[in-house]
Amino acid sequence: MVVFLAKRAGQALVAIFGVMTLVFFIQRLTGDPTYLLVPETATQEDIEAMRQSLGLDRPLLVQYLSFLADIVRFDLGRSFIQNIPVTDIVASRLPYTLQLAGGALFVAFVIGLPIGLILALARKYKSSNILMGVVLAAQSLPTFWSGILMIMVFGVWLGWLPPSGSGTFAHLIMPSIALGLLSMATYARIARSSVLDELSKDYVRSARARGVPQGRLVRRHLLRNSVIPVISITALEISQLLAGAVIVETVFAWPGLGLLTVQSVVARDFVVVQGVVLLGAFVTIAVNFIADILYSVVDPRIRLDGAGQ
Incomplete structure (x- = not known):
């Protein structure tokens, strides 16, 4: 070790x-x-x-x-512009980006992993095809487009959520969903593939032959043995979230590192x-x-x- x-x-x-x-x-x-x-x-x-x-x-x-x-x-x-230490500027914006990345990961985990498990276990049902179509649609939507769409629907037309800015938990909801949609779809596909791979192995067939209940089989064996690809994709997804935060923070005027980067580039x-x-x-x-x-x-x-x- x-x-x-x-x-x-x-x-x-x-x-x-x-x-x-x-x-x-x-x-x-x-x-x-x-x-x-x-x-x-x-x-x-x-x-x-x-x-x-x-x-x-x-x-x-x-x-x-x-x-x-x-x-x-x-x-x-x-x-160059503000004449203050960059460390102080970054430290003031970092908590906002961490909040946004944490919210996006929560959305991806809570929605993506159960969907992937359902897609694998219910693959013989036609309803799983519809759910897979929803996952592919979420993965196909550009982040800026889903963000603008949510602002129009939930922020302007319905008025349920603030369209931009920060300060309350309500301000965090739409940016987190917009940033987490792509990761959610990725987690769903990876979890589905990983569980399907485990279902084809001998130990699963032996457990079913012994009459092990489906719930116990999932909890005791499938989830643990399927977690390695999920861990692998999490490391990559965090990097993707940091990159995607530039777009999402700009769309929602979220005062994190992404918006700071855009403002600093414009100001040179x-x-x-x-x-x-x-x-x-x-x-x-x-x-x-x-x-x-x-x-x-x-x-x-x-x-x-x-x-x-």
């Missing part, structure tokens, strides 16, 4: 280092931000003074090492964009590391294979 965790931790650190390096050099390829921060009437001396204050006059290697040292100290720099506040990208990458790597640990707990064979490689 220790060897397995050490190997996975080493891979995660290499990935984090690679992301930091990539973000640094991509930012430098976008050009010199100095000209965006000085007025049009600025002289060459003013431009050089601004470059010196930003540390852009130093050699590229020195800038890179300074960048890595700042990241280790959790220093993401200062916003590249340091803030860099901070959000780094945070998203770190979260993705951390989630995948946790998923690896859960794999090894659910199925020890994965741990043994991973340690032996």
Whole structure:
């Protein structure tokens, strides 16, 4: 177990280092931000003074090492526009994105997994085809379109929910559903495929031959043995939710990291964009590391294979 965790931790650190390096050099390829921060009437001396204050006059290697040292100290720099630490800006918006991602995952789990189980166990009934059609329709809807549609129906026509903004639980309902619909459909398909695969195995046929009740068979065997693909897709879906939050937060004016990214891109506040990208990458790597640990707990064979490689 220790060897397995050490190997996975080493891979995660290499990935984090690679992301930091990539973000640094991509930012430098976008050009010199100095000209965006000085007025049009600025002289060459003013431009050089601004470059010196930003540390852009130093050699590229020195800038890179300074960048890595700042990241280790959790220093993401200062916003070009607001002139306050990026860490403070991100920290003020992060809780909103976590609320939205949590709500979307709740929608995906609570609706998607039971639907997948029903689709697998009731596959011989015609009604399962209708339910599968609903799942495919939910997966086909673009996130921005489902969000706008919900705003029109539930926010404008019916007036049941606030169409935008934040502050109450009611504000969270529509954004969570809009963001969670795609993940819900994915969970339903993965759960269906996984359960169908388990149903075809010998231990299930033997249990049914011994007269094991369907409910006990599902609870004691099918759910546990079908959970590994679900864990795997959860790590990927969290990354997808963070990416989809940019669209959903913009549509619903939800003040999270997604809306912050859009606003920073429009304002050309590249340091803030860099901070959000780094945070998203770190979260993705951390989630995948946790998923690896859960794999090894659910199925020890994965741990043994991973340690032996």
